[in-house]
Amino acid sequence: MDLKLKEILAQRGITMKDFATLSGISQSNLSNYLSGNISPTLDTLKKMATTLNIELAELFKEKNDVELYAKLDGILYPISKKDIVEIISKKK
Numbered sequence: 001m002d003l004k005l006k007e008i009l010a011q012r013g014i015t016m017k018d019f020a021t022l023s024g025i026s027q028s029n030l031s032n033y034l035s036g037n038i039s040p041t042l043d044t045l046k047k048m049a050t051t052l053n054i055e056l057a058e059l060f061k062e063k064n065d066v067e068l069y070a071k072l073d074g075i076l077y078p079i080s081k082k083d084i085v086e087i088i089s090k091k092k
Contacts, residue, residue: 002033004060005019005033005059005060006034008054011076012052012076019051021053023047023048024047025047029044
């Protein structure tokens with residue numbers, strides 16, 4: 001399982017320690033999930049997604065997937081495929 005949790009936390013400026021506290025998942029388990037030593041349960045994945053306020057699928061890397069972000073006042077905001085479609089639709 002290839003989680004992109006580490007990248008999401010880095011983009012948001014959240015440490016593993018802080019995320020462990022926020023999510024209620026131990027740092028050791030988070031480390032094991034990221035290294036691939038153990039796989040998180042569906043409940044744990046849901047807890048991660050809920051804590052980050054993202055869709056569950058966003059925790060997984062996709063091959064050749066492009067991620068876009070807009071930076072405002074030092075904060076990165078993700079731009080979704082839906083956002084791009086809406087922008088294009090308004091131009092028509």
